[in-house]
Amino acid sequence: MEQVVIIGGGQAAASAARTLREEGFEGGVTILSEEAYYPYERPPLSKAVLQGAADANSTCLLGEEAARSQNINVRLGQRAEAIDRDRKVVKLASGESLPYDRLLITTGSRARTLDGAFAGKSNVFCLRSLDDAAALKAAMVPGKHLLSIGAGWIGLEVAATARKMGMQATVVELADRLCGRSLPADVGALLAEVHSEQGTVVHLNTEIESVGGRDRIETVTLSNGQTLQVDVIVVGIGAIANDALGRDAGLETANGIVVDEFLRTSDPNIFAAGDVAAMRIGEGRPARMESWANAQDQAAAAARNILGKEMPYAVNTWFWSDQYDLNIQMIGNIQPEGGSVLVRNGEGKAFTRFSVADGRLVGAICFGAPRDMAIIRRLMSKGYLVTDDALATAPELRKLL
Ligand SMILES: Cc1cc2nc3c(=O)[nH]c(=O)nc-3n(C[C@H](O)[C@H](O)[C@H](O)COP(=O)(O)OP(=O)(O)OC[C@H]3O[C@@H](n4cnc5c(N)ncnc54)[C@H](O)[C@@H]3O)c2cc1C
Structure with missing residues (x-):
């Protein structure tokens, strides 16, 4: 095997590339990233980076120098458009075809957005990338009012950061509790108490009925009858797997690119890891895990299996969040x-x-x-x-x- 190509330039890509070298692989390793930055980690984007306590450089996982010294070819601003499995090439937006012996897809996920009245409004943000964080941070001004739509981890972390920066913060959530998909009800209730003690107003079981404003959203009317004046809106309503590349290439997908415990897709030359991978364990339904630890360890396991180690991934379920x-x-x-x-x-x-x-x-x-x-x-x-x-x-x- 001579060429390993990794599509996506985030947490999983950096971990896989480094592991390939640590395991002694001497062939070509290329990372194709559509972003303009060397691989970086995202957790600080809703915390220290947003607050201004850390700068963007501190998030870097595999910088130019480290990549060069490990002979990892990081190609920035390169979006993979298609995979030709018969010819074993990745087609780039530039028209170039890049050959691979083994391919690893680590295209991650993207923030789910709101359309309709929220589309194209200058004060509506989502938070996935360094660019998103910079744009949101610029809009976060002490004394102004930030509204998080969705009481998931990102919406809550941004609200907490806003309070720390001296903003007013409100969270609106359709469900009857915080982080309903991941926290048990009793813990969700205690987390809600922490938010209200810190001055964040949380509206559960609440929908947004209507909004006012032209280029910006200036008012939001809730299903409980309240109308809020808002300055900044963050949409934190979950993430969608970037699995289209795999699906279009005929790989099995099910809300993510389906992989076995060796991180192999339905094509034995193609692997997937991180947020985009939906792993099938035994007879269970394939499941995606959206966490730092999973991206890190699953990608390292994929790299070892690319090298033929035949080591099943021991799932790392560790997750953390910082709020206040x-x-x-x-x-x-x-x-x-x-x-x-x-x-x-x-x-x-x-x-x-x-x-x-x-x-x-x-x-x-x-x-x-x-x-x-x-x-x-x-x-x-x-x-x-x-x-x-x-x-x-x-x-x-x-x-x-
Ligand atoms: C704001 C925020 C805070 C978070 N906080 C925490 C936390 O506190 N704890 C925790 O455990 N997890 C946290 N996470 C989750 C964690 O960061 C993700 O699970 C992790 O980043 C997944 O890594 P990944 O490499 O799979 O995907 P990503 O890091 O999303 O990287 C995928 C990369 O692939 C690129 N890409 C996509 N399609 C293509 C293409 N066709 N061609 C080329 N490049 C492409 C994308 O632009 C992106 O750069 C947070 C996530 C966010 C967004």
């Missing part, structure tokens, strides 16, 4: 069917919530208790047997190791 001074971390199965929950209270509002299934620790949420996570990882990897409520009551969690 609160750090939330999650791992494993946090809502096990038929399982139970043990809660260890920390200082103030902090707690760690353990999930137990069949007598074993299978997952946890650390709410303002980041130091517990390292211990939990080790307890879970050891298959910790929960025989009493020591997880909740032991004076020191690490003593259980």
